[in-house]
Amino acid sequence: MDVDSAFVAALREVVASDEVKPGLLTSPSRLTIGATVELACLRTVCVPSIRDIIDQWKTSCPALGRAVNVFQSAALPSGTAMWEPRGLEFFPIRGKSWADERHYHPFESRFRKAAKQAGFGGLADGLCGALFEMADNVAQHSAGGCGIPSPGLIGYYICDGHVTFAISDLGRGVLSSLRDNPMWGTLPDSKAALAAITEQHASSRRYGGEGEGLLQGT
16 A cells, blocks of 8 residues: 555544544555655654554554654764665754754755756756755744744655655644735635645735745746
8 A cells, every 4th residue: 555645634634533444554565755754743643543553654664764763853863874775864844943054954965966866967956945945834834823833854765867855744734824814814725725835925924925935946
């Protein structure tokens, strides 16, 4: 069973209702990078049955085990040997100063180098820009009423001719964030909110101008 974002969305609904369906106990044969970072974040929710399921999956999905460890410890593991193959890595997003020189910049450099080695050449800088923009949105827009950004996780996987990355967090979601701005208060659902962000430069900021969408990666 491949696990994708649609499956994780269904799992989030299970978390909300605290009812675990029997089919969810099946261990996945492969996790997409998006599902991996989503599940790593979801592992921390206070629903014991969900934690047990994800812990079972960790035994057959080493990447999920890595992602959970990075997210929960909020730090990269010591020793580069843990990151073989080099095209798979995770990075925690914590607070507004998450993109520091000591930890994030080397991570970004490894991502750029791996993208170039995979054949993306001059596109590597644009990919780095898109990765940062998406991750920084967690720090900028995931906070609720307390004003403290929710924790998040970056994950990327790169091989010859292929690059994919994903960002996940435990924040309030794009729909709730955009509704802070009366201009976007009538959006019907999260899908429409994502479209507004990427296509119409929607932003939760009332007086801060438009969002940048995905301009960093173009």
